[in-house]
Amino acid sequence: MRTSCTPLGRSPARRAVPIAAALALTAGLLTALAPAAQAAADGSRARSAAAGATVPFTSVEAESATSDGTRIGPDHTQGTVASESSGRQAVRLAAGQHVEFTLPGAANAVNVAYSVPDGQSGSLAVYVNGAKLDRSLAVTSKYSYVDTPWIQGSKTHHLLDNARLLLGRNAGAGDKVRLEATGTQVTVDVADFEQVAAAGGKPSGAVSVTDKGADPSGQGDSTQAFREAVAAAKGGTVWIPPGEFKLTQSLSNVDDVRIRGAGAWHSVVRSSRFIDQSSAPTGKVGLHDFAVIGEVTERVDSNPDNFVNGSLGPDSAVSGMWLQHLKVGMWLMGNNDNLVVEKNRFLDMTADGLNLNGTARGVRVRDNFLRNTGDDALAMWSLNTTNSDSAFIGNTVSQPNLANGIAIYGGRNITVKDNLVLDTNALGSGIAVSNQKFLDPFFPLAGTIKVSGNSLVRTGAMNPNWNHPMGALRVDAYDSAIEATVEITDTTITDSPWSAYEFVSGGVTGKAVRNVTVDRSTVTRVGTVVVQAETPGAVRMSNVKATSVGAVGVYNCPYPSGSGSFTLTDGGGNSGWDSVWEDCSTWPQPGGGNPDPDPRRNLAKSRPATATGSTDVYTPGKAVDGDAATYWESTNHAFPQALTVDLGKAEPVRRVVLKLPPPAAWAARTQTLSVQGSTDGSGYSTLVASKPYRFDPATGNTATIDVPASAPDVRHLRLHVTANTGWPAAQFGEVEAYLS
Known part of the structure; x- marks a missing residue:
């Protein structure tokens, strides 16, 4: 079994992330406040109109x-x-x-x-x-x-x-x-x-486990009786009458048979390992209407201490079960195509509730109730082969105490729809859509991932490895970029203690999150920010309406420094979250807005940087990463070249400092350039006319450009370079912009 949805790759004491990258609004300002939904805010376990399981x-x-x-x-x-x-x-x-x-x-x-x-x-x-x-x-x-x-x-x-x-x-x-x-x-x-119904009756023609010697008092070992009943009933039904039955070993060779009890309050199996079989049965299996209550007190990942460990075979079904005190409810490997898991209760697992561990096609997990799992409550993990065309629909997940409520690790054409997730704890989000692989061979997200109609209440957590939060809904390019189409629609996020939406590369490699859209979402009483962007990429958000935002609307700070920029596109209909956190050296605290900015700060540090061209690893972000020893170099032999820095909002820039790497190996040179500015990234005006600037290692390899006080405020600062006496390209180790 894999290790939990655990450390997202950052050291326990994550160093300060550089100053915030700006929110790029390509369709105008966020507008018009709208009423916020209150669905499930009171923590009720009853199904709301749109999300969660129907429970008895x-x-x-x-x-x-x-x-x-x-x-x-x-x-x-x-x-x-x-x-x-x-x-x-x-x-x-x-x-x-x-x-x-x-x-x-x-x-x-x-x-x-x-x-x-x-x-x-x-x-x-x-x-x-x-x-x-x-x-x-x-x-x-x-x-x-x-x-x-x-x-x-x-x-x-x-x-x-x-x-x-x-x-x-x-x-x-x-x-x-x-x-x-x-x-x-x-x-x-x-x-x-x-209100528990009376015990159900024995189906006609069923083979009762008591006919094979099972002890309904729970005193004797009924393992052999269950095995004989399963073998005798192939093609039919095994009956577990009211009583308690102790199994000391797991069942295997459960093939083409239905095992049915008199109801989960009446027929109880005491076993920590009910079915353990690695080979897929040739016929479908049914497991219905009884309880399996184990004796698992610790989590040992090498032990198959699960209700089902392995495969039930195609077209199988599990319903009406009460599963408790196990490591995992259902750890599904091999062929489980078209499996339906519905109307079950998963309680007190030391690890996952249910995990589709690869090779699952057309699986439907719906209308289940899960409480107090010790890892992801519901997970799909595309290890060895991919999960595809499978769905988690209409489930209620409450109190996963270590990882996520619902997690999708890779897979093709996956649906997460109409679920209610409440009260996640450390190391987890309400819903995670992730390319975290844990082991190889892993199959990243592909096709279309649809996340729709979900309600997340008090979800997200403070990650102790990052020393800052995980959002209520997380899209994570952990080990590889998000290339699949991810459609997030009709989401309600209520009382998230930290952030609502998080876009991150938890492996600390700056993998991009792309092809993500968020449409029709209500965010109410979020502790810090609506959007927590921590990796390069591009996300489009529309009709996202927020009220009672604890700090600011957007925290936009790609990590690691210089890995690229994150573009948040306003698709229209958004309201209540247009402010931007201004200093990524700190994390916003619940209820706290932007601190007063330091007027002496470098406005360009770690802001998104773009260029007309670059050479090899000398990308634009190297010019704003706070380290003059790294540098941007334009396309060679192709003047003019330009580097543009998005400051996040219009600023009265009065001084620009340009640096080249300090070692003496950098011979003196002169670069001819002008300073230009824009408020919208489209039309540019000249702030300082073109002239040559000398860079000499003997004096720090630095050039300072004073901007006239009459120059307009600018959001986009551009350096337009036409010549360099030391190299056939534009070069900057650091571009700094100041208010004075």
């Missing part, structure tokens, strides 16, 4: 209930219980304290997300309308406090767990359900109340 339960947050405990959060700090909780809040109960929920509808069962201190166990006594039940919810730290020291930037995480209970009675809307901590401190996050 209703969730109630502990912080909205009545309690004599202590409310904790909100918190976004990695490694805290509140930061991993839904809504970033929970209620901490000392022994004897309680939280009481008012039921929103009929229920006879509850599932509670909770946390207890490391090394402790206890229980939650349950009361309905003041009457104590004869059963309680066991709580334990056994499945929590996971450490993954091989993942750079990770801390002890996976601090919550889920525990479920059939109440043994029916309760109605308005009834009170009280949970009281017994024996230990318990932090209660959220309670899912559900």
Whole structure:
């Protein structure tokens, strides 16, 4: 298994990135504020009109209930219980304290997300309308406090767990359900109340595992009975009746058979490894309506501690499953073409919820609920061969506590549609579209990647390896440029603690992000910026409407310095985010706008630079990277040549300093040039007429040009070079522009 969606390549103490590159608006200024959508802002698990799974339960947050405990959060700090909780809040109960929920509808069962201190166990006594039940919810730290020291930037995480209970009675809307901590401190996050249907009946002709000797008490080992039932039922159905069944080994050779239970609350398999088979079956497999609950307490990537490890074969289906306490719910390799995974619950995985690990075509993963995964909740990873024409549709992902909610690593013609993602934690975004390969052979993004109708609530995180954030929705040219067409439409981003959209090359190599369009998006209460651009490329954004932006609209700072520029094209209909962060040596903090700029600063440093031509590696960005030892050299034997720097906004430039590399190997030379300026990058006026300027290593290889006070403010500063006595090309080690 791959290592997690982990360090994005930067050292833990990332050096300051140079001053911001400007926002290029090619279709005019951002205009007209429009109302912002509030979809799913309250953290409700019920499906909204546009995004998320239809679930059979209703969730109630502990912080909205009545309690004599202590409310904790909100918190976004990695490694805290509140930061991993839904809504970033929970209620901490000392022994004897309680939280009481008012039921929103009929229920006879509850599932509670909770946390207890490391090394402790206890229980939650349950009361309905003041009457104590004869059963309680066991709580334990056994499945929590996971450490993954091989993942750079990770801390002890996976601090919550889920525990479920059939109440043994029916309760109605308005009834009170009280949970009281017994024996230990318990932090209660959220309670899912559900009306569980009666156990289903045995399908006609099905082979029951109990007929083959399986023990429904959960005491004996039923592995062999399950294997015999699977073999006997080939072409038909295996029946798991109500009860608990212990499997000590995994099943293999599951081929052309349906395995069905009486319902996920009734038929329970206790196993950390249910199916493990590397060869694709010849006939389709069905897995329906039972629970598989494991005993995985740590993440060991070499162990196949998964519900499904390998292949189910083409045209298979998985539905109605309750999967819990495993490493990965479904780690899918080999031929899983046209697989449908729907209406399942994935809880408390130490790694991924579901990962399509290459070779998957036409897969549909839809209407699933995932909570508290320890890596990407839903992922497609095109290793060995490519995933193609597959989709994640209408799923709800809550609280992935280390990586992304939904991640697409390579693949062709992939769809991510109508999903709801909530409360991501460290090292992850709500949705990531990425060329991070992890291993070879990897197949980068290709064709058209459609990301549409998704709602992201409190997603994005502070990456401890970068010491700055990951956006709610990230497009990442990690190991190779984004060449596929990426269409992002109808996205709602609410309460992102940091940024909304991030365009980056996490491998720190400055790979470009291209062919990306963002259309029809509502961004509400973003902590810092709407657009976080950190790599070269070009993105077109239209009808993106933002309100309550914490700092400024755009942070445009390609990294590494000199790797190129990022062009953000205004496609029209945008509003609320036209301001630009001005100093990439600092990262904007939530609620903080641009600091007062230093009037002595070099306006040209690390701004986008273009030229009429360049030679070899001596690209335009080398002239504005803050290092005079690197330089731009134009096309040789082709005067005139010009270098243009985009300052980001119109500035009253009064002094231009030109430098060549300082070593004595650079003989003295004279370059003849003029200084020109423009407000729009189209029409240029002459600020300083053409004349020769002497560059002499003995005096620092520097020339200073004073710009008249009468010269107009300019955004685009151009140096127009017609001659060089030392080389048949224009050359600049550094171009600096100052206000005085």
